[in-house]
Amino acid sequence: MNVQEESVNVVELRIPCKPEFVSVARLAVAGIANRLHFTVEEIEDVKLAVAEACTNCIQRSPDAKEIVLTCEMVPEELRIVVRDNAVRAPGDDAAELASGSLGVFLIRSLMDDVEYRRDEHNGMFLRMVKRVAGTS
C-alpha cells in the first residue's frame, strides 16, 4: 500500500430508499465532513447535496430498495458517491439526466465536481466532490 492509499478513509452507508431516512444520511455525512477541515458553511453545503441526491433516488427510483453512500475522505477533499439499486429501462428519464431538477441544480451549485449518470445496472450514480476552501 502506498502513502496515497493509506491516507484515504472510506465510510459506506446503506439506507432504505425512504424519505424518513434522508436525515440519517445528512447527519452521517455531516459527521464525516467534520473530520476534514471544512467550515460550518461547507459542511451545510455537503449535507444539502447529499440530501438532494438521496431525494432524487426516492423521487425518481420508486422501485429502488436502498441507497448506498460511499464517502472517501482524502486530505483536503471529500468524495461522495450516491447510488440506488433501481432497475430501469435504458434511456428512462434521459432528459432528467441532461437538464437536471432543482435538486440536481443545487448539487451542481454547492459541490466542486459532479458526475450524474446511470451506473452499469442502470441505477442512479451521482459522484460529487467537495474540496476544502483554498485547495481547489
Place this chain on the structure above:
Amino acid sequence: MDIKVNVRPSDDEAHVVDLVGEIDVYTSPTVKDAITELIDEGHYHLIINLEGVRYIDSTGLGVLIGALKRVREHAGSVSLICTNPQVKKIFDITGLVKIFGIYENEQLAIKALA
C-alpha cells in the same frame, strides 16, 4: 427530525405560517398540507415564517413555489421571513429571491403587503 407548523392570522389580512425544524422530503408534505388547507379556505396572502427553520431543501422550495402559483391565481402573495444565512443562501442560489419577498421580520412582511 420533525417540523412543527403553527398557523395564525396576522394583524392584517394575511395569515402567518410559523415553521420550526427542518424541511426535507420527509417533512415537506406536512408543510404542504397546512398551506393547502389555508388556500382552500380562501386565504391568499400568506407569510411563511422560516425563522425557526434550520434546513430547507428542494422539496421545501417546491412547496413554497406551488403555494405561490396557487395564490397568484387569486391575486394573492407569499412572503417569507428569513434571516438564517444558510437558508437564505438556498433562495439566492436558485434565484428565488427574485420571486418571493423575503423580509427580516413579520412587521416588515405585513408592511410590504399594504
